Amino acid sequence: MSLPDAAREALDVFEQAAGWEQRARLLMQWGERLPPLDATQQCEANRVHGCESQVWLVAEQTDGRWHFKAASDARLLRGLLALLLVRADGLTGSQLQQLDLPAWFTALGLGRQLSPSRSNGLNAVLRRMAQLTDGA
Amino acid sequence: MFQPSPWRADFPAIAALQRQHQTYLDSAATTQKPQHLLDALSHYYTQGAANVHRAQHLPGALATQAFEASREKVAAWLNAADAQQIVFTHGATSALNLLAYGLEWRLEAGDEIAVSALEHHANLLPWQQLAQRRGLRLVILPLDANGHIDLEAALQLIGPRTRVLAVSQLSNVLGTWQPLQPLLDHARAQGALSVVDGAQGVVHGRHDVQQLGCDFYVFSSHKLYGPDGLGVLYGRREALGLLRHWQFGGEMVQLAGYQQSSFRAAPLGFEAGTPPIASVIGLGASLDYLASLDATSVVEHEAALHRHLLRGLNDREGVRILGVPQLALASFVVEGVHNADLAHLLTEQGIAVRAGHHCAMPLVNSLGLDGAIRVSLALYNDSHDLERFFSALDQALELLR
Numbered sequence: 373m374s375l376p377d378a379a380r381e382a383l384d385v386f387e388q389a390a391g392w393e394q395r396a397r398l399l400m401q402w403g404e405r406l407p408p409l410d411a412t413q414q415c416e417a418n419r420v421h422g423c424e425s426q427v428w429l430v431a432e433q434t435d436g437r438w439h440f441k442a443a444s445d446a447r448l449l450r451g452l453l454a455l456l457l458v459r460a461d462g463l464t465g466s467q468l469q470q471l472d473l474p475a476w477f478t479a480l481g482l483g484r485q486l487s488p489s490r491s492n493g494l495n496a497v498l499r500r501m502a503q504l505t506d507g508a
Numbered sequence: 509m510f511q512p513s514p515w516r517a518d519f520p521a522i523a524a525l526q527r528q529h530q531t532y533l534d535s536a537a538t539t540q541k542p543q544h545l546l547d548a549l550s551h552y553y554t555q556g557a558a559n560v561h562r563a564q565h566l567p568g569a570l571a572t573q574a575f576e577a578s579r580e581k582v583a584a585w586l587n588a589a590d591a592q593q594i595v596f597t598h599g600a601t602s603a604l605n606l607l608a609y610g611l612e613w614r615l616e617a618g619d620e621i622a623v624s625a626l627e628h629h630a631n632l633l634p635w636q637q638l639a640q641r642r643g644l645r646l647v648i649l650p651l652d653a654n655g656h657i658d659l660e661a662a663l664q665l666i667g668p669r670t671r672v673l674a675v676s677q678l679s680n681v682l683g684t685w686q687p688l689q690p691l692l693d694h695a696r697a698q699g700a701l702s703v704v705d706g707a708q709g710v711v712h713g714r715h716d717v718q719q720l721g722c723d724f725y726v727f728s729s730h731k732l733y734g735p736d737g738l739g740v741l742y743g744r745r746e747a748l749g750l751l752r753h754w755q756f757g758g759e760m761v762q763l764a765g766y767q768q769s770s771f772r773a774a775p776l777g778f779e780a781g782t783p784p785i786a787s788v789i790g791l792g793a794s795l796d797y798l799a800s801l802d803a804t805s806v807v808e809h810e811a812a813l814h815r816h817l818l819r820g821l822n823d824r825e826g827v828r829i830l831g832v833p834q835l836a837l838a839s840f841v842v843e844g845v846h847n848a849d850l851a852h853l854l855t856e857q858g859i860a861v862r863a864g865h866h867c868a869m870p871l872v873n874s875l876g877l878d879g880a881i882r883v884s885l886a887l888y889n890d891s892h893d894l895e896r897f898f899s900a901l902d903q904a905l906e907l908l909r
């Protein structure tokens with residue numbers, strides 16, 4: 373698997389994280405790195421529903437590559453969003469289609485965040501991402 | 509001081525969960541099951557399953573006998589005068605939907621249905637949708653600051669136009685007993701039918717439906733240490749007689765023709781299709797188990813745990829408890845901390861609590877919140893469970909603040 377640099381870095385640090393506490397700290401650190409979404413983009417149209425917290429996801433395509441922005445009011449979810457974006461950002465539509473995001477989160481030791489009973493919304497974000505980029 | 513639960517070992521799942529490092533504090537959502545129930549289910553399935561009320565063969569007769577014996581046990585548990593006043597449904601939600609459909613014919617535009625501001629969606633949406641179908645007014649009874657229905661306001665709002673009053677006995681978010689007696693008495697005087705959502709209330713103490721004087725009382729088996737997929741609807745005899753049939757098929761029919769049919773009275777007339785037979789038999793076993801416990805010690809145990817829970821929450825800075833919970837549970841938020849973050853970190857530490865709106869979105873929103881964490885207790889919890897929760901809470905808050 374050829375990874376973007378930031379994704380490689382994420383994998384390295386999360387693989388080494390020992391225990392839930394360190395993973396949580398890392399998640400919060402990565403959440404801080406999420407570039408802010410301007411107020412106009414935090415609008416209803418960009419809302420991802422099905423989350424306990426508020427989440428916004430914006431997808432734009434330039435030169436055949438997808439670029440994403442995301443925000444949330446929950447800190448740990450911001451971290452999960454950041455980890456999603458470092459993996460998915462800059463890919464083409466067909467690369468995105470082939471991308472196994474659950475495997476990515478599992479590799480980070482965060483696979484449980486995707487269990488169907490989780491209301492944190494990561495599943496909803498993945499579904500929304502697929503919708504936004506589907507067929508484009 | 510360690511407060512053990514003398515009944516913990518009766519619930520094998522508690523030990524199993526502990527082996528998986530899980531502390532179960534979500535019993536208001538559903539309870540773990542006593543061994544007595546597991547034995548009854550296993551007995552039923554190993555000795556021969558059969559459908560009820562239809563077969564003349566021996567397994568059918570035995571299943572029907574066990575099934576009807578459970579109806580007697582439920583009637584006794586609620587002190588209903590007659591087992592025929594107990595209708596089995598698929599849950600509290602389906603019992604409340606049964607009522608909203610069964611009573612629809614009696615209501616006309618301009619009539620009012622009164623519910624409280626703290627209702628679970630199960631006791632709000634069926635009435636709300638009925639109101640929309642029939643052009644009725646849904647009147648919302650307000651709460652006081654502690655989380656009780658504001659009695660003074662409610663007695664004003666429940667008037668001659670009120671045809672149905674539907675209220676919870678014990679709030680699943682606030683842990684408050686509602687002032688049922690004056691509400692029910694007043695509703696009766698105004699000629700309104702009364703529906704009590706006992707989904708949480710039935711789990712704590714014994715309640716006498718005749719003494720309450722409600723027309724209908726509803727609960728779910730799975731919250732009362734019984735199997736899931738089963739609910740109970742108690743109705744006063746005259747009140748049951750007012751219900752129109754709502755689901756059709758199976759043994760609920762008396763005479764079926766191609767164009768016309770006639771239907772049985774309650775309870776069978778409201779139990780269309782094959783009922784959850786094993787669950788009904790299982791609930792009977794759970795009630796036998798519960799009846800064998802010393803009720804006073806159970807109440808005292810739960811009250812002591814609840815005091816411990818409130819003390820611990822109040823001791824922690826920034827914790828805001830919703831309402832003034834009286835028993836069983838407490839919901840809270842922490843200033844400056846997102847619920848979702850807190851829930852995430854409690855989950856990481858094996859604390860099984862519930863986060864979110866608890867199926868009472870209008871209530872949670874009216875408190876200016878979009879969610880809260882709820883800790884709920886059952887008779888198998890002990891003080892170690894609470895200590896583990898508190899230490900997980902402290903760790904989580906330390907990380908988040």
Ligand SMILES: Cc1ncc(COP(=O)(O)O)c(C=O)c1O
Nearest residue numbers: 599600601628630680707708728
């Ligand atoms: C107060 C209250 N009413 C009704 C229900 C609905 O119960 P069920 O989902 O078992 O139908 C619940 C369960 O969460 C509840 O707490």
